[in-house]
Amino acid sequence: MTLDLQPGQRLARGVARHLAGHGFVSVEEFVPARGLRVDVLGLGPKGELWVIECKSSRADFQSDGKWQGYLEWCDRYFWAVDTAFPTELLPPETGLIIADGYDAEIVRMAPEGKLAPARRQVLIRKFAAHAARRLHVLRDPEGHGVFDFDPATR
Amino acid sequence: MTLDLQPGQRLARGVARHLAGHGFVSVEEFVPARGLRVDVLGLGPKGELWVIECKSSRADFQSDGKWQGYLEWCDRYFWAVDTAFPTELLPPETGLIIADGYDAEIVRMAPEGKLAPARRQVLIRKFAAHAARRLHVLRDPEGHGVFDFDPATR
Numbered sequence: 427m428t429l430d431l432q433p434g435q436r437l438a439r440g441v442a443r444h445l446a447g448h449g450f451v452s453v454e455e456f457v458p459a460r461g462l463r464v465d466v467l468g469l470g471p472k473g474e475l476w477v478i479e480c481k482s483s484r485a486d487f488q489s490d491g492k493w494q495g496y497l498e499w500c501d502r503y504f505w506a507v508d509t510a511f512p513t514e515l516l517p518p519e520t521g522l523i524i525a526d527g528y529d530a531e532i533v534r535m536a537p538e539g540k541l542a543p544a545r546r547q548v549l550i551r552k553f554a555a556h557a558a559r560r561l562h563v564l565r566d567p568e569g570h571g572v573f574d575f576d577p578a579t580r
Numbered sequence: 581m582t583l584d585l586q587p588g589q590r591l592a593r594g595v596a597r598h599l600a601g602h603g604f605v606s607v608e609e610f611v612p613a614r615g616l617r618v619d620v621l622g623l624g625p626k627g628e629l630w631v632i633e634c635k636s637s638r639a640d641f642q643s644d645g646k647w648q649g650y651l652e653w654c655d656r657y658f659w660a661v662d663t664a665f666p667t668e669l670l671p672p673e674t675g676l677i678i679a680d681g682y683d684a685e686i687v688r689m690a691p692e693g694k695l696a697p698a699r700r701q702v703l704i705r706k707f708a709a710h711a712a713r714r715l716h717v718l719r720d721p722e723g724h725g726v727f728d729f730d731p732a733t734r
Contacts, residue, residue, distance in 0.1 A: 439720055442720065442723070443720070443723045446713075446716065446723075451709045451716065452716070453715070469708055469709065469712065547701060550704055550708055551623070553708045554605065554707045555605045557708060557712040557715050558605035558623065558707070558711040559600075559605050561607070561715040562606070564718050564719075566593055566596065566597070569593065569596070569600075
């Protein structure tokens with residue numbers, strides 16, 4: 427599985443491992459709203475929702491015109507980059523995680539902008555559906571055609 | 581994967597496929613509270629929570645002394661059995677699903693006993709954590725040792 431991961435996916439794997447060590451669970455490529463897709467959404471033991479965007483290079487960061495649209499879908503927003511990334515490019519009011527494919531470390535905690543309770547509930551339910559659907563596909567590869575009827579929520 | 585499933589797990593697979601066709605996602609072996617473990621917990625598009633206990637035989641049903649304890653953890657409670665099961669054994673005030681390893685059908689809808697909102701929120705968050713944790717283990721088998729610190733929530 428390791429060999430065919432893209433650079434951003436390797437960072438996401440390290441981030442997911444690190445979050446798990448903090449009691450968080452996480453999913454990748456989560457869609458909070460139409461047209462948006464976050465690299466990692468972490469769910470904490472108290473219902474905290476953290477978005478982590480993984481950037482493998484300067485070009486990868488500079489071509490991202492959507493990140494500010496993610497702020498309203500989480501309590502805290504982080505970038506995850508590797509040790510070679512020029513971190514001075516990153517906006518100071520965001521969190522920073524240094525990652526590789528095996529682990530990660532939170533270098534700068536993101537400021538908190540708390541979600542409204544109703545939005546948090548909707549996001550946690552979507553997170554549950556996302557994780558369960560992907561788990562189902564892996565557990566029962568022949569059975570997942572049943573999900574095709576509802577592409578909007580994948 | 582098919583060959584090494586136990587009879588109850590085959591029923592659960594058919595149930596999960598059928599629920600997906602109704603827009604539900606589901607997880608198996610979910611722990612709503614200490615000492616309880618339900619075979620299938622389904623989560624509907626409006627946050628509905630259904631428990632489905634899979635019984636492969638008369639003996640399997642008759643040895644289950646815990647099922648009434650599951651009623652307070654769901655909106656609707658069902659049994660899933662195969663066509664050979666003596667369904668007259670099952671309490672009439674519960675739902676009935678006839679299943680095999682490939683699909684299932686709801687034969688008798690369970691009565692609704694709505695969860696309180698606070699409990700529903702906690703259960704949906706636990707559902708999300710359960711699904712994401714199991715998905716993580718499958719996606720990153722070498723990384724899941726990080727979950728060992730928290731056996732209570734597995």
